[in-house]
Amino acid sequence: MPTGAARFPLLIFCQQLLSLLEAGLQLVEAVATLTEKEQDSRQHAVLAQLQASLQSGMSFSQTLAQWPQIFPPLFQAAIEASEQTGGVAQALKRFVAYETQFQTLRSRLVGALIYPALLLSLGGLVVAFLLGYVVPRFSVVFIDRLESMPYLSRLVIRLGLAISDNPLTALLLTGVVLGTGLTLLLHPAMRSWLTGMAWQLPWLGQRIHQFELVRLYRALGMLLRGGIPAVRSLQMIASMAPLRSRQGIDRVIATVSEGQPISMALQREGFTTVVSDRLLAVGERSGQMGDMLERAADFMDAELERAVDRATRLMEPLMMIVIGVLIGGIVMLMYLPIFELADSVG
Numbered sequence: 001m002p003t004g005a006a007r008f009p010l011l012i013f014c015q016q017l018l019s020l021l022e023a024g025l026q027l028v029e030a031v032a033t034l035t036e037k038e039q040d041s042r043q044h045a046v047l048a049q050l051q052a053s054l055q056s057g058m059s060f061s062q063t064l065a066q067w068p069q070i071f072p073p074l075f076q077a078a079i080e081a082s083e084q085t086g087g088v089a090q091a092l093k094r095f096v097a098y099e100t101q102f103q104t105l106r107s108r109l110v111g112a113l114i115y116p117a118l119l120l121s122l123g124g125l126v127v128a129f130l131l132g133y134v135v136p137r138f139s140v141v142f143i144d145r146l147e148s149m150p151y152l153s154r155l156v157i158r159l160g161l162a163i164s165d166n167p168l169t170a171l172l173l174t175g176v177v178l179g180t181g182l183t184l185l186l187h188p189a190m191r192s193w194l195t196g197m198a199w200q201l202p203w204l205g206q207r208i209h210q211f212e213l214v215r216l217y218r219a220l221g222m223l224l225r226g227g228i229p230a231v232r233s234l235q236m237i238a239s240m241a242p243l244r245s246r247q248g249i250d251r252v253i254a255t256v257s258e259g260q261p262i263s264m265a266l267q268r269e270g271f272t273t274v275v276s277d278r279l280l281a282v283g284e285r286s287g288q289m290g291d292m293l294e295r296a297a298d299f300m301d302a303e304l305e306r307a308v309d310r311a312t313r314l315m316e317p318l319m320m321i322v323i324g325v326l327i328g329g330i331v332m333l334m335y336l337p338i339f340e341l342a343d344s345v346g
Contacts, residue, residue: 008046008070011099018092027088028054046070059083074219077236081226091226098222102215105301109211112312116319123323130330132167135160142337153333192243203311210304212242213271214297221293230262230289245271262289275299 013034020030031054035047046067053063061080064071075095082091139146139157146154163170184190198204216237223233231253238249248269255265263280266272272280276296283292 007040007042009043010070010072010075011096011103013047014075014092014096014099018089018096021089021092027060060088073236073239074223077223077228077232078226081223081228084227094222094226098218101218101297101301105211105214105304108305109308112308115312116315119316119319119323123319123326126323126327127330130327131156131160132163132170135330135334136164138334145337149337150333153336156330156333195242196244207304207307210273210300210307212245213273213276214300214304216241216245216271217276217293217297217300221290221297223290224293225290231257234262273300 016034017030020033021027025033028051031047031051035044035051038044038047049066050063053066054060061076061083064076064079068076078091078095079088082088135157139161142149142157146157149157185194195208198208219237219240220233223236224230228236234249234253234256238246238253241249248271252262252265252269252271255268256262261284263272263277263284266280267277273296276299279292279296279299280289283289286292
């Protein structure tokens, strides 16, 4: 495997290759052109090996199959099917459209989480400042009355004093907790468990299901429009489906292999919605299943975008309220002993 595989920009490569092919260059000439203009040494090595394989007489799909870490099976299959009809440019165009739409959807979902993440980070820094700096200096006045304070005030002051007396230990523990949490989130088994838990939540589970259906429909539609048989297309998308969905897709494959309509098989296993069920039935009758899958994906994509936008608008003020209550609570607990002292003097 080339050393630059992990950094190879597949979408950009497809877009540039498509532009050159549509301009009239032959495939080998187009790849050679991309190789010559590439400045990045790792990407240049990948393209140079790709060019050498094509010049040795290998087909484009055979060349791509040598690097499965760079070129996913979905892309390889689309190119392999297009070689039989001479439509490599069309296959590239379909893959570029699929990948662009998927990345756009993913970027919208990630973008919706940026502001809440920044808000939580800022709130965490304010809380850390209060506990590590303000509370210890404020507590000097009441250090001799600590045991007579309300429980929560005493707890906050002791926590602040502990952080002030052991800043490196507190910083190390914070780093360990954050690092452990990040490691667990990056672990496939933990992500699968968290996703399974999210599936149990009514609203969130439905949105996750829609996201997965959009990806499944776009991939399946691209393969079917490329001329790949339904069973073969389903077998290929099974590998990219979440673990909990693979058994369902395997049953869909078995049902379609027996001659049942693909729309009926998907509906039986829960891979449709009310709208997509109707659209797929129309696609089955008209012979335009690939186009109908794309239309169904567009419809769900728009629904998902609206749902995420509404959730973001609701979540932002709620998070501000939570952080405000947390910070205000710490300040109130610091001042509570002063109020009690004033009452006792009065």
